[in-house]
Amino acid sequence: MSKVYLVGVGPGGEGYITDIARRLIERADIVVGYKHALNAVRDVVNSIDGYSNSKMAKGKDVRIITLKTQDDVYAQVIDDLKGKDKVCCILFTGDPDFSESEIVDRLVTLFAGNGVEVEIIPGISSVQVAAARSKIAIDKSTLITFHITGSIDREKDTLANALRAGRSVILLPRPWDFMPQHIARFLMDEKGIDANCFSVDIYENLTLSSERVTRCTLVDIPDREYSDLCVMVIKPMY
Numbered sequence: 001m002s003k004v005y006l007v008g009v010g011p012g013g014e015g016y017i018t019d020i021a022r023r024l025i026e027r028a029d030i031v032v033g034y035k036h037a038l039n040a041v042r043d044v045v046n047s048i049d050g051y052s053n054s055k056m057a058k059g060k061d062v063r064i065i066t067l068k069t070q071d072d073v074y075a076q077v078i079d080d081l082k083g084k085d086k087v088c089c090i091l092f093t094g095d096p097d098f099s100e101s102e103i104v105d106r107l108v109t110l111f112a113g114n115g116v117e118v119e120i121i122p123g124i125s126s127v128q129v130a131a132a133r134s135k136i137a138i139d140k141s142t143l144i145t146f147h148i149t150g151s152i153d154r155e156k157d158t159l160a161n162a163l164r165a166g167r168s169v170i171l172l173p174r175p176w177d178f179m180p181q182h183i184a185r186f187l188m189d190e191k192g193i194d195a196n197c198f199s200v201d202i203y204e205n206l207t208l209s210s211e212r213v214t215r216c217t218l219v220d221i222p223d224r225e226y227s228d229l230c231v232m233v234i235k236p237m238y
């Protein structure tokens, strides 16, 4: 029976891939992922520059997906796995169980419905790395992702309520309509939060050579362009 592993490959830096993820990807017949996730394991699947559905030197079948092509690629993968004895790894940045549920839930149903077993392999999340960089405990923080499709009203309320309750918040902004500067404006203008009372760490491209941190208060978040790979930590100062 074929098996699909939904594998977390960490936030992008090489040192953040677990041994089990590495071993499974090495052994897999098919590896599927977005470019950023595939890049995180480029040493495992060999150079993936210019790849697109190409057979790799190690005999691995690597399939790059985009938002547009993913449904077709998954349908093809099902065809290639059904009734066979193959292994496929679908890669996720960070941990598949954080801010990926829209796609993970869909894949679990899709593969199970086609008789393909699914297992999730956890990875190191970008929020874990941000918590470590900011030296704050995840269990004493509120985690929020705005990286979802559709309405984010509920998440916005959760954010304001957590800050009012004096909790730290670790959040993923939404490219490009709810980025750090929009979040600050929303909290001040719509929720009446006193932005002088919160410090902010904004992490871009965590664990990559282009990693960058901006430390400021909520009131003076620079109004500039941020990377889409961005985690924001908001901490009460008093």
Ligand SMILES: C[S@@+](CC[C@H](N)C(=O)[O-])C[C@H]1O[C@@H](n2cnc3c(N)ncnc32)[C@H](O)[C@@H]1O
Pocket: 011, 012, 092, 093, 094, 095, 096, 097, 098, 099, 100, 124, 125, 126, 127, 147, 172, 173, 175, 203, 204, 205, 206, 207, 208, 228, 229, 230, 231
């Ligand atoms: C669809 S979510 C996936 C989150 C992922 N499952 C995780 O656990 O980190 C994509 C968002 O994760 C965050 N992210 C992923 N990798 C990152 C990195 N290296 N640096 C900063 N943020 C990152 C960004 O906010 C990005 O827009």
